[in-house]
Amino acid sequence: MSGFDLVGWLRRYGTSLFLVALIIFFGAENSRFLSIRNVTNILTEVSIYGIIAVGMTFVILTGGVDLAVGSLLAFAGMAGAYVMQTLGIDHSWSWLVAISTATLVGAAVGYLQGKAVTLFSIPPFIVTLGGMTIWRGATLILNDGSPIAGFDANYRWWGTGSILGVPVPVVFFGAVVAAGFVTQRYTRYGRYIYAVGGNPEAARLNGLDVPRIITSVYLMVGALAGLAGFLLSARLGAAEAVGGVGYELRVIASVVIGGASLAGGRGGIGGTIIGALLIGVLTNGLVIMHVSSYWQQIVIGLIIVAAVAFDTYAKSHR
């Protein structure tokens, strides 16, 4: 019989192992790292883009990608705040207007992008590359480039409050992850997503409505980007036109570090969460160790490349 398969084991658990090692390392280097305050901080930070990363996992599973999520987050967040402001900011239900508007705007934009991908067969990379600048521009137009601020306490609670000691964005993240996991593991829809990503032609011949499934994942990631936009504005106390710049890369990196294949059909929510946490821990830990933010970018870039390189290596040595 063959012995212990180290390469296979590392391929499966390597990222988690690396995450644990990082936590131990940063914890040992600086006692502040593992303080409740800092851990809460990391988790809240991770939650905002983690929510989008759950949706992005499904997009990437179908073999697509969405580069517009960072801009969409800003646009939807701004749209929510704008509608709320127009209706009057002082009602106790103002936040409800903002959160629904942001999510709906996100979903609508996502649907539009999904339709562009399926109806005109434009590669998702191109559609969402366009979307990335379109929605950033739209955000700037919406409020003439200036932020919308001055939210009430009810609104701020969604970003800064907590439920039983757990920050509200983290609770949201948990709920989205749970829903995402159930979808992936236990539903027909989840199976269909893997099928479409694994072999679109075979999926079609098995009676799946491939364009509809593809459109739906863009709608989903759009809605989640909108939700994240609301949460971020509540956390920062302002909807900013520059909110979420570069988030698309962080989100895609989370999914890819989590082991998903950009060709589709392989990956999952579990890996994505590890990937998102890895980026969050690394960013925070390097700040605490006073490593300059310039270097952080280099480190994160190297890790993305290393993770994928190892995966490729492991695959070729089966």
Added chain:
Amino acid sequence: MAKSGSEMAAPPLLDVRNIHKQFPGVKALDGVELQIQRGEVHALLGENGAGKSTLLKILSGAQRADQGEATFDGAALNPAHTPRERQRLGLITIYQEFNLLPFMSIAENLYLGREPMRRGFIDWAAMHDNARTLLASIGLSVDPRREVRHLSVAHQQMVEIGRAVAQQAKLIVMDEPTAALSGREVEILHAVIRDLQARGVSFIYVTHRLDEVKMVCDSFTVLRDGRYVARGEVKGVEIRELINLMVGRDVEFARLPRTVAPGETVLAVKGISRAGDSGGRHAMPLKDLSIEVKAGEILGFAGLVGAGRTELARVIFGADRCDGGVISIHGRDMRPLRSPKEAIRAGFALVPEDRKQQGCFLEQSISQNMTLPSLKRIARWGIFVNEGRERQMVEEYQTVLRIKMANSGVAIGTLSGGNQQKVLLARCMALKPKVLIVDEPTRGIDIGAKAEVHQLLCDMAQSGMALIVISSEMSEVLALSDRIVVFREGCITGVLDARSATEKKLMALMAIPGPAEPLEAAV
């Protein structure tokens, strides 16, 4: 005595001994040997899973053997060689899926990485001249500046062979070279092989079609279950004997008895037609095609590749569009179906022609592959997959179809071709269709599994299903069908009763009439 002495004096071009290769859970190769003489065409035979593919990958440098030694052209082969280094030695492998760059010209493909240079720049004139000469030497007169993607499969294969020649190939390994070729194209390929053989090139020829072994090969090696079984001269050996060596037992390819007479007409297709779009995927126009299938009947579709058999089947299944026609199910007329989704709802199921490209989700598990279109029926509230019922379903069909697998959670890509095909059949059976269309039921699967698949198809017909079976193998169509519809160039040229049909009659209806065309035009 003198003869054996001279044989001893000529060492083989390739001498492979005692090769072992272990994959997780499987011993793929267990002490395999292979000798190829200079200038011979050597058939490498064995069922799927016998170890042929693994051996080819080790020879090409794509994989490393765990153990064993090999010499090529008088020198030991370094096991650490990359495929590129092997090619430089003149050991060239042509896979079923070609390694051509579709958007580059023929000449660029021929000389990729070895472009003729002049003062540091590519010498295009010389490249095109060389390419033209080279192509002419293998009997192909096409413009070397044409992009490869515009060529037919047969022409692309010729370009692959041309590239091997350009690399001074001493040994060309061909894996199932005729799987996608029509009868005429096969003849041309064989002519080219013989011609190169006369120039001293050796071939390893891997095929499931044993009649081709008799046609073109000099000698053979048989593998079974990863072990070396036998080798010998093709001259004087019977196809039956080869089959016995491959499967280790006798297999008859006989007409299976049917006890139930066909019932009422389930499906009638009337006047399906489609204009051809030149050069596209639907190049062949379909002209007023009408067929009928009864319950409990197997209707065979025969014809050359591209004659309209698969094309009509795909139109019936809603996978491709047509311009006009009517289909009726149980006497109810309707317009042709517009998507496979509609077709499945109407009671159709399809096992597609190309198992890997159109059938399997290779990275996904056996059970996921098997239950995908039936999930709607085993979902709670239409949303959640009922895993208990799914498991039941998989176990049921695993038993009925005798699918060999470790467990239903492993990727379907790890199964042999025969077992993959059984999973796809199970997928269709689970839909409980009224009409089952099976395109190439046994392409690329071993002889043992073939017989099993044939029996399954008969059993399904016996149970009252209406079946359409499409096959390029005439013996298969003859053995399985009740009636045979013959296609030629988008038309139906005849419908035969299978009991009185013969290969000769089929051939007469399939073959394109007219004076024999020059080889060139037919490739």
